[in-house]
Amino acid sequence: MRRKKTSQTAPPDGEGLRRRKPRRRRTVVLCLVLLTGVSLAGSLAMVPRLLSSGQRQVASGPPWDLLAHCRVTPQYDRRLKKVLICLRGSSSSLALHHEILARLPQYSQIILLMPRTNLRAIQSDLQDKAYGDRVRFVVYDSEPRQDLRFYLVLPDKDQLVKVNLSRSYGVRELDSVWAQDLFVVTTSPAGGLVLLLPCVQKYFSTVGGDREQCLVADNVCLDDLSREGLEIQRLPLAFRGGNILADEIGGRRVALIGCDTFRISRASSQALVGPALSESAVTSYLRKALNVDEAIVIGGPQPQPEQMFHLDQAVMLLHGGVAAVTRIVGPLPDAPADARRIIEAKQFLSGLRRALAGVGYRLVDIDTSVRNVLSFEHYINAIPYVDAVSGRRTILMPVFPSGQTDSDRQLVRRNSQTLRSLGYKVVHVPTRANEMNGGIHCLVNVLE
Secondary structure: OOOOOOOOOOOOOOOOOOOOOEEEEEEHHHHHOOOOOOOOEOOOOOOOOOHHHHHHHHHHHHHHHHHHOEEEEOHHHHOOEEEEEEEOOOOOOOOHHHHHHHOOOOEEEEEEEHHEEEEEEEHHHHOOOOOOOOOEEEEEHHHHHHHEEEEEOOOOOOOOEEEEEEOOOOOOOOOOOHHHOEEEEEOOOOOOOOEHHHHHOEEEEHHHHHHOOEEEOOOHHHHHHHHOOOOOOOOHHHHOOHHEEEEEOOOOEEEEEOOHHHHHHHHHHOOOOOOOOOOHHHHHHHHHOOOEEEEEEEEEOOOHHHHHOOHHHHHHOOOEEEEEEEEEEOOOOOOOHHHHHHHHHHHHHHHHHHHHHHHEEEEEEEEEHHHHHHHHOOOOOOOOEEEEOOEEEEHHHHHHOOOHHHHHHHHHHHHHHHHHHHHOOEEEOHHHHHHHHOOOOHEEEEEO
16 A cells, blocks of 8 residues: 555545555455456456446445444453354355354344345254244345356455456455454444444446446445344445454553554555555554554564464454463474474564563463464454453363364363463353454454
């Protein structure tokens, strides 16, 4: 993101920072690129006009006077009273979610955002579950489309990338299981929930075939969440919720921002009227939208490491000014590619630790083996909360049943004891979400 901002896309003031990419991994940022019949046209020289007319207001930004009075409640102070999960169009069960849903408090209300396609199958899947009657469906229509031209927001590109699909393939809107990445939750002075949405999740697509094509973002279905009494505010930025962490420490509000946010915001701004957003404009937008005193960039100038492409795979912020940070233990692997991945992750963690210490956090290690990191088995990708009934601070901590060794079990015991020593009750959640390069924190967006 280099120089310029415009009055159309910049907030009332602007100060600066870095840039770059996010992803739920390259595989998820868009499975489109893995498909046969796909032809990448490279970085775009020109992008069709803009979003559809109803979305043009995104370019002018949200109502700053409203957001100036909102605040992001740190996750460790939320009660799990209401959470959101989401499903892909191809999902006919909640197999990936059942373990985490079964361990939510009995008072938790669950919003399930999903396409209408497999609604009956999901309803049937929930019939014998103890939490089934606490699930509220927000269903949107998402038939496979054959628009044939898509503009991808890729994590390692400064520009959108045009993709031409074969006519036999259709792409569904949104199509994600990673609820955490869909938005950031903030609260109004009256206690209402305000969702800060990115302008796009993975891609824009064209509508119609004439030269004055308009682009439509893949996450327009999130507007349907307003039916649950949630206020929707879209930002003219691309970001992932798992790559932004907001907190309060030492009487100041701060936000940690994974540096990949700047690259995808720069790329997606091509679909909005005006020049690409500058680094300072992106930083200013996020600082103002999150209503924080300081926005701290983690990482850069290189992309975030492959095994820690979101901050919630590296750090968990806890009450009392504590930051639990992944510590990679064990020798480097023999395979050069794997060794490189571990080295990059360690370098990223080193910079993260310096930044956190500079803010005033007390750092606590969460040990994670080299094998864990390479398999996306991040113990840190956990969910801290306060039980609304008992008032007990609790952490839902992932454990990985596949391929467990004695060493893995020792790490689980050690990390559990570390968290207990901080005053938390630790609840283990078996998960296979790592097989899709995510985790339990990625699966659930805690609204309140």
